[in-house]
Amino acid sequence: MILLFAFCFFFLLDSVVKKIIQQETIVAIASAVVLNQGSIGIVRLSGVTALEITQKIFKPQGKPSWESHQILYGYIKNPDTKQIIDEVLVLLMLSPRSFTREDVIEFHCHGGIIPVQQVLELCLEFGARLANAGEFTFRAFLNGRIDLTQAESIADIVGAKSPQAAHFANSGLRGKLAQPIRKMRNSLLDILAEVEARIDFEDDLPPLNEAQIKQDLQDSLTKVKHILATKDQGELLRSGIKVAIVGRPNVGKSSLLNAWSKSDRAIVTELPGTTRDVVESHLVVQGIPIQVLDTAGIRETQDTVEKIGVERSLKAVSQADLILFTIDATVGWTQEDQEIYQQIRDLNLILVINKTDIAIASRMVKYPVEIKQIVKTAVAINQGIEALENAIVKTIHTGETIAQDLDIAINQRQAAALTRVKLALMQVEETIENTLPLDFWTIDLRIAIQALGEITGEEVTESVLERIFSRFCIGK
Ligand SMILES: Nc1nc2c(ncn2[C@@H]2O[C@H](COP(=O)(O)OP(=O)(O)OP(=O)(O)O)[C@@H](O)[C@H]2O)c(=O)[nH]1
Ligand SMILES: [Mg+2]
Numbered sequence: 001m002i003l004l005f006a007f008c009f010f011f012l013l014d015s016v017v018k019k020i021i022q023q024e025t026i027v028a029i030a031s032a033v034v035l036n037q038g039s040i041g042i043v044r045l046s047g048v049t050a051l052e053i054t055q056k057i058f059k060p061q062g063k064p065s066w067e068s069h070q071i072l073y074g075y076i077k078n079p080d081t082k083q084i085i086d087e088v089l090v091l092l093m094l095s096p097r098s099f100t101r102e103d104v105i106e107f108h109c110h111g112g113i114i115p116v117q118q119v120l121e122l123c124l125e126f127g128a129r130l131a132n133a134g135e136f137t138f139r140a141f142l143n144g145r146i147d148l149t150q151a152e153s154i155a156d157i158v159g160a161k162s163p164q165a166a167h168f169a170n171s172g173l174r175g176k177l178a179q180p181i182r183k184m185r186n187s188l189l190d191i192l193a194e195v196e197a198r199i200d201f202e203d204d205l206p207p208l209n210e211a212q213i214k215q216d217l218q219d220s221l222t223k224v225k226h227i228l229a230t231k232d233q234g235e236l237l238r239s240g241i242k243v244a245i246v247g248r249p250n251v252g253k254s255s256l257l258n259a260w261s262k263s264d265r266a267i268v269t270e271l272p273g274t275t276r277d278v279v280e281s282h283l284v285v286q287g288i289p290i291q292v293l294d295t296a297g298i299r300e301t302q303d304t305v306e307k308i309g310v311e312r313s314l315k316a317v318s319q320a321d322l323i324l325f326t327i328d329a330t331v332g333w334t335q336e337d338q339e340i341y342q343q344i345r346d347l348n349l350i351l352v353i354n355k356t357d358i359a360i361a362s363r364m365v366k367y368p369v370e371i372k373q374i375v376k377t378a379v380a381i382n383q384g385i386e387a388l389e390n391a392i393v394k395t396i397h398t399g400e401t402i403a404q405d406l407d408i409a410i411n412q413r414q415a416a417a418l419t420r421v422k423l424a425l426m427q428v429e430e431t432i433e434n435t436l437p438l439d440f441w442t443i444d445l446r447i448a449i450q451a452l453g454e455i456t457g458e459e460v461t462e463s464v465l466e467r468i469f470s471r472f473c474i475g476k
Contacts, residue, residue, distance in 0.1 A: 025049040026131035026139075027123040028475035029116050030106065038111035043119045044475060045128055046136055050103040051094070053126045057119075058090055058107070068094035076107065076119050085122065086115040100136055101143035134472025138465070141457060148457030148468065149178045152411060155471050156238070164287030165237040168409040177408045178456050180227065184220045184421075185452040191216060192445045199438050214432060220448075221425045227410060228418050234409030240289030241396060244320035245352075246313060246344065248336045249273050249297025251328040252354040252379055257281055257294040259379040260388070266294045273297060276309040278316050285389045288396070293320065298340050314343070322395060323349040324388070329359035329376070333367050341368065350375060350391050357381055413468070417451045424448035 025047025031038065045053060051066065060074035070092055076085040089108040098104035109115040124130065132138075134155070141151045153172030160166035171177075191213055198208055245253040249272030257266045261281040267274055279294040293316045296309030317323060323344055327337050350373040353365050357378035367374070375391050377384030410418065424447040431440045453459030 023048045025053065025128045026135055027120060027128035028131040028136070029120055030136075030475040031111075031116070033113050033116060035113055041109045041111045041113075041116035043107040043109065043116055043123065044136065045105045045107075045123055046098070046100045046102045046131075046139060047128070048103065049127055050105045051092075053123055053128055054090065054092075054105050056126050057122045058088070060090070066092065068092055068097055076109070076122065078122060085118045086110055088119070096143075099145065100139040101145045102139060104136075131474060132469075133474050134469035134476055137472060137476055138469045146173075147175075147178050148460060149181070149414070149455060150175065151457075152413075152468060153177075154476065155468075156411075158473065158476060159238075159471075161240060161289035162237060162284045162287045165289075165409075168234070168237060168407065171407045176406070177227070177410065177414070180223060181452050181455050184223060185449055185456075185458070187216055187220060188445055188449050188452070192442060192449065195438050195441050195445070199442070208438075210432065214429070217425055217429055217432075221422065221429070224418055224422045224425065227406065227408070228415060228422065230406055230409050231412075231415040234411055234415075236288055236396065237409055238411065240291060241321040242291045242293065242319060243322045243324060243392065244293045244295055244313075244316045245324045245326055246295055246317055246340070247297065247326035247352075248299055248334070248340060251297070251326045252377075253297065253326050254279070254294050256324070256326060256352065256354065256377065256379045257292055259382050260292065260385055273299075273301070273303070273306050276305050278312050286393050288393065290392070299336060317344055317347070321348065322392065323347050324352050325349045326352040326354055327365070327367075329353045329356045329365055332365045345370075348395065349373070350388070350395060352377055352384075352388065354379055357383065413464075414455050417454045420451040421448045424451065 025045060027043065027045045029041065030044040031040065031042040033041065055066070056079055057076055058072070058074055059077045060072045064070070064072050072090040072092065074088065074090065076088055077083065078085060086109045091106040091108065093099070093104040093106075095101055095103050107119050109119055120130075134151075137146070137151050137154055140146050141148060146154075150173050153169045156169035157166055157173065160169055194208060194213070197205055245256055247253055250270070254266035254268045254275050257279065258264055258268060261283055263281070265281050266279045273296070275294060275296045277296065281292045281294070283290045283292060295313035295316050296306065298310050298313050301307055301310065325341065325344060327333060345368075349371070351367060351371045353367075353374065353376045355378060356376045357380065359365075373391050373395060375384055375388045377388060379385070424444040427444040428441055428448070431444065450459055454464070457465075
């Protein structure tokens with residue numbers, strides 16, 4: 001039974017492997033291609049004919065041994081036209097000591113679009129095929145160089161929007177998620193083996209050590225819950241949040257955006273109704289990517305353009321994760337503030353009391369008691385920005401700090417699989433508690449083992465793989 005289970009993976013992957021590992025040599029531009037920028041451009045080859053193609057199009061200086069792990073200097077030359085394409089460095093990383101475990105060769109060309117494009121075309125002409133998005137990483141996965149969590153971490157490193165996000169992704173790449181998952185899966189496989197042996201050969205074996213099994217299941221369950229607690233953190237670091245600065249005209253919304261982003265992104269004047277459209281800026285606050293939207297001041301107006309601006313402000317409000325409801329300390333809480341507040345009171349908001357530098361000190365701004373998050377600012381003189389950032393982080397960091405010690409941040413796919421593991425383990429515990437027959441134990445144990453295998457890629461379907469690797473760019 002267990003053997004059958006173990007072979008499941010190979011059957012699932014069989015069609016994928018046949019389709020993808022056809023020993024075709026793939027090629028792609030591995031560096032970003034930007035006109036007039038970048039001093040080096042990289043073209044990468046991987047596959048059985050990578051070395052053969054290289055020897056046809058690259059004329060090295062001297063007589064190299066073509067052994068692995070060396071850098072050769074020379075020229076890319078079209079063997080048919082004899083035209084020199086570029087002066088390059090060539091990195092040889094031959095199988096199995098390479099990223100894909102196939103022969104991998106990189107051409108380090110001059111940066112810019114033309115040299116890399118020409119080298120790429122020459123590789124294609126001599127038999128390589130253009131790589132699909134993520135195909136180098138996919139081959140690394142299929143050839144057992146990395147598991148699925150590590151492949152996902154690579155995509156996360158490339159797409160990281162903050163140093164913290166890159167840090168967690170690097171942990172994932174070093175196997176910090178895969179290790180506990182594998183350990184748990186092995187422990188559950190051991191339990192399954194014990195139980196199945198009792199089903200098949202009950203009379204020949206001593207009875208099950210139920211207490212030990214219960215303890216092992218409990219340990220796994222605790223670990224699963226612990227890892228699951230990193231999900232919110234992962235989501236936050238990957239997607240970030242959208243913050244809208246909202247309020248009536250002239251309270252200093254655009255000034256806040258400018259002071260916060262240290263730019264002149266938005267126009268600021270003393271005239272109410274200055275901002276007519278949503279102005280966007282991107283910041284990173286304590287590792288969290290934040291998209292900040294400055295909006296048109298909300299008021300009743302006959303001006304056609306301003307009216308559209310107000311509509312857009314309300315739309316921004318509805319799409320934001322957090323509202324910075326800004327008021328003017330020099331005039332206090334006005335009727336207009338009250339009317340806007342009626343529309344946003346149920347949303348996640350921070351009250352920003354601005355212009356405290358020119359407000360009369362004795363004037364206490366009165367505001368509804370239920371507003372708990374208040375920050376006082378004088379953005380014109382850069383005061384209160386740090387307090388505002390702290391308040392924002394506090395607002396979004398509720399209840400998920402317990403798993404920070406793990407140094408990982410799982411994604412939605414991994415969380416969905418772990419949730420299945422959690423439910424299955426709870427079900428096994430209940431089955432044992434209710435003294436149901438051993439066959440029942442195995443049903444949920446298998447579900448848990450399958451879900452854990454999906455996380456690392458030991459058991460995974462083609463469609464899941466397609467979804468994961470479609471996130472990658474070409475050349476990765
Ligand atoms: N003294 C002082 N003046 C400020 C402060 N913040 C903004 N102002 C001034 O208030 C006026 C309005 O600022 P804006 O940032 O354009 O206000 P707004 O809320 O974007 O206004 P609208 O775009 O019309 O909705 C400008 O003259 C700013 O210089 C502050 O903290 N202190
Ligand atoms: Mg404005």
